[in-house]
Amino acid sequence: MSQASSMSASQISAKDLGSAAFCRDYGLKYAYATGAMYKGIASKELVIAMGKAGLMGFLGAGGLKLDRLEQDIIDIKNALNQGQSFGVNLLCDHENPSAEMAIVDLFLKHDVKFADAAAYTQITPAIVKFRLSGLPATQDELDLAISNTQQKDVGNIVSSNRVIAKLSRPEIAQQFMSPPPQKIVDALLQEGHITATQAALSQHFPVAQDVLVESDSGGHTDAGIASVLLPSIRALRDRLMQEYGYSNPIRIGAAGGIGTPEAIVSMLMLGADFFVTGSINQCTVEAGTSDQVKDLLQDIDAQDTAYAPAGDMFEMGAQVQVLRKGLLFANRANKLYELYQNHKSIEDIDPKLQRQIQDKYFQRSFDEVWQETATYLARVKPNELAAIEASPKKKMAAIFKWYFVHSTRSALSGNTEQRADFQIHCGPALGAFNQWVKGTKMQSWRHRHVADIAEALMQGAAQLLEQKLTEITGKSS
Numbered sequence: 001m002s003q004a005s006s007m008s009a010s011q012i013s014a015k016d017l018g019s020a021a022f023c024r025d026y027g028l029k030y031a032y033a034t035g036a037m038y039k040g041i042a043s044k045e046l047v048i049a050m051g052k053a054g055l056m057g058f059l060g061a062g063g064l065k066l067d068r069l070e071q072d073i074i075d076i077k078n079a080l081n082q083g084q085s086f087g088v089n090l091l092c093d094h095e096n097p098s099a100e101m102a103i104v105d106l107f108l109k110h111d112v113k114f115a116d117a118a119a120y121t122q123i124t125p126a127i128v129k130f131r132l133s134g135l136p137a138t139q140d141e142l143d144l145a146i147s148n149t150q151q152k153d154v155g156n157i158v159s160s161n162r163v164i165a166k167l168s169r170p171e172i173a174q175q176f177m178s179p180p181p182q183k184i185v186d187a188l189l190q191e192g193h194i195t196a197t198q199a200a201l202s203q204h205f206p207v208a209q210d211v212l213v214e215s216d217s218g219g220h221t222d223a224g225i226a227s228v229l230l231p232s233i234r235a236l237r238d239r240l241m242q243e244y245g246y247s248n249p250i251r252i253g254a255a256g257g258i259g260t261p262e263a264i265v266s267m268l269m270l271g272a273d274f275f276v277t278g279s280i281n282q283c284t285v286e287a288g289t290s291d292q293v294k295d296l297l298q299d300i301d302a303q304d305t306a307y308a309p310a311g312d313m314f315e316m317g318a319q320v321q322v323l324r325k326g327l328l329f330a331n332r333a334n335k336l337y338e339l340y341q342n343h344k345s346i347e348d349i350d351p352k353l354q355r356q357i358q359d360k361y362f363q364r365s366f367d368e369v370w371q372e373t374a375t376y377l378a379r380v381k382p383n384e385l386a387a388i389e390a391s392p393k394k395k396m397a398a399i400f401k402w403y404f405v406h407s408t409r410s411a412l413s414g415n416t417e418q419r420a421d422f423q424i425h426c427g428p429a430l431g432a433f434n435q436w437v438k439g440t441k442m443q444s445w446r447h448r449h450v451a452d453i454a455e456a457l458m459q460g461a462a463q464l465l466e467q468k469l470t471e472i473t474g475k476s477s
């Protein structure tokens with residue numbers, strides 16, 4: 001008799017799905033978390049609701065000013081004062097490494113233990129500092145930590161600062177699953193960011209013990225396919241575990257496309273140790289966006305999203321997935337990118353089209369947009385202003401990028417005069433979720449709470465798995 005056929009169906013519970021060690025290490029009821037959503041869409045209320053339910057949410061720190069982020073962290077810690085879990089998003093900042101370091105310093109100041117790292121193309125000093133700062137700082141602390149491990153072995157001590165590295169490409173996974181680059185460790189030691197003990201320990205551990213493989217998702221996406229990415233990154237994990245001889249296994253999680261119990265079960269079958277949702281949480285009571293956005297999202301189906309250029313990586317051609325239904329943002333944003341690619345300057349564009357963009361897309365003149373942009377640049381990136389002003393192509397990009405900022409603001413504030421231009425990051429997972437909850441109380445977003453959704457998905461997945469196993473084993477007996 002196979003193991004499956006000897007298993008009584010009712011033995012599977014939501015707690016069994018995914019890695020028990022993940023639940024233990026993060027203090028969670030289920031191997032489930034909600035992903036970060038920029039500008040506080042993944043709000044402190046959302047993170048607190050997840051923590052209170054024994055689950056974990058990641059605060060959407062991207063695009064928040066440092067003082068607002070600090071206050072949000074303080075508020076979360078005050079609300080979750082029984083040791084419940086929470087995490088904060090840490091975004092790679094190639095343009096401004098000191099800003100990334102300032103966020104890490106904020107994490108260390110307020111004892112934020114769990115960072116959801118995203119948008120990395122290479123390991124940075126800031127993320128290495130965060131990771132290594134959770135290791136014993138002195139020889140005495142190290143001796144104590146070793147004596148507390150079962151095997152009395154350095155490899156078994158753990159950094160109290162955990163990184164969940166979200167990525168969608170194997171070459172980036174490789175960097176996170178390797179020890180931090182020695183050059184970065186040396187520089188951090190020299191500059192006094194870490195201690196000699198922490199530097200010496202650095203090569204025993206991967207930068208991230210948990211790697212979150214993100215398939216096609218809402219927001220920034222490489223449009224990856226879970227059935228391809230998860231097995232290949234798991235195989236890479238197995239090779240690197242062998243190469244580095246780590247004592248603790250690196251876990252692989254799944255994000256992107258999860259909006260139903262079926263999706264959770266399929267990710268489990270692909271080898272996921274934990275599950276992270278995104279798009280479905282934007283259409284909940286706790287999400288930090290406008291009611292107008294939630295109303296638009298509530299009834300969409302799986303075909304109602306589209307790809308558009310990412311405003312923050314416009315020149316590079318990076319993409320975001322957004323809501324398409326009922327909106328013009330995706331079409332207009334794609335048009336702006338096409339014009340940028342094919343023209344040397346704004347003046348080079350057909351005057352009729354220039355007029356249309358100013359009247360319809362922007363609802364103001366290029367001059368007005370440029371004035372606003374130049375004022376912003378003078379304040380925030382004064383070194384770049386002259387170069388942008390001197391290059392017609394760069395100036396065109398700067399003017400077009402204003403539209404991306406403006407369309408996000410319009411959506412977040414629910415400015416109905418610019419409703420057609422709402423930029424709403426969203427993936428098809430929400431369409432599947434909406435179909436799943438149709439006809440139930442959760443059909444209305446006003447009855448959607450992030451922790452209830454987590455519970456329903458995990459319970460539903462356990463039941464589905466049970467049912468499938470019963471069907472399969474029933475057939476074979």
Ligand SMILES: Cc1cc2nc3c(=O)[nH]c(=O)nc-3n(C[C@H](O)[C@H](O)[C@H](O)COP(=O)(O)O)c2cc1C
Binds near residue numbers: 035036117214427
């Ligand atoms: C509105 C929105 C904003 C997002 N913002 C961020 C962000 O700031 N940082 C980040 O790491 N991921 C961000 N994401 C990605 C989510 O954290 C999550 O990984 C992704 O949504 C999972 O895929 P799904 O949308 O198919 O569920 C965002 C997603 C959405 C829908």
